[in-house]
Amino acid sequence: MRAASQEVNEWIDGFLFVANKPILDLLNTKPVLADGPTELLSDCRALERWLIASGMVTSAKTKAIVRGWRRSTEATAFLEQLIAFRERLRDAVLRIESASSPSDSFLAEANSLLFQYPLRTSLHKRNGKVVRETLFDPRKPTDLWAPIIDATADLLAETESSRIRKCESCVVHFFDTSKKGSRRWCSMNICGNKLKVAAYQRRRREENATAN
Numbered sequence: 001m002r003a004a005s006q007e008v009n010e011w012i013d014g015f016l017f018v019a020n021k022p023i024l025d026l027l028n029t030k031p032v033l034a035d036g037p038t039e040l041l042s043d044c045r046a047l048e049r050w051l052i053a054s055g056m057v058t059s060a061k062t063k064a065i066v067r068g069w070r071r072s073t074e075a076t077a078f079l080e081q082l083i084a085f086r087e088r089l090r091d092a093v094l095r096i097e098s099a100s101s102p103s104d105s106f107l108a109e110a111n112s113l114l115f116q117y118p119l120r121t122s123l124h125k126r127n128g129k130v131v132r133e134t135l136f137d138p139r140k141p142t143d144l145w146a147p148i149i150d151a152t153a154d155l156l157a158e159t160e161s162s163r164i165r166k167c168e169s170c171v172v173h174f175f176d177t178s179k180k181g182s183r184r185w186c187s188m189n190i191c192g193n194k195l196k197v198a199a200y201q202r203r204r205r206e207e208n209a210t211a212n
């Protein structure tokens, strides 16, 4: 059941979601497609769609605010900064994947953003239970840093680093939530089957060569 539903949800509104963590799927917004590396965050409209698809923007009110920034120069500037940050985060993640740690300069940058854009939370009662909810009420495009930098901090400090991995066959990163921790590919659909078929054909060729 899980595998099937994962396949269905791999692409949401034109973006890849295979990482189990939206912040890793931010790295996956520049996949290598048939025509080579492809920037999926091509403009503010695409950013708006990604924020909604990733679940970073959920309420109708916040969606309306973000929609209002489609032609904003501030949002365009934010998107440029975000894409540059994404590449520095990619470097940090590649370091983690090779059993090293992010650079001090990246941590300093993350700390500066955490300080400037704290993610606020509040307590509510629901069915007699107290729940903690994120208060995300952006007033300007740079406020979008709050959920992004919070997720970055969670990834760097609270996530089992041995389960942060890159697909063996492509540039996609993911957090392995499988029971055995043996996930190797971004997805069976995209790389897994391709590699399995290639391995099968190689075995067949070897068998034929031995038989002849």
Ligand SMILES: [Zn+2]
Pocket (backbone or CB within 6 Å): 167, 168, 169, 170, 171, 172, 185, 186, 187, 190, 191, 192
């Ligand atoms: Zn892959």
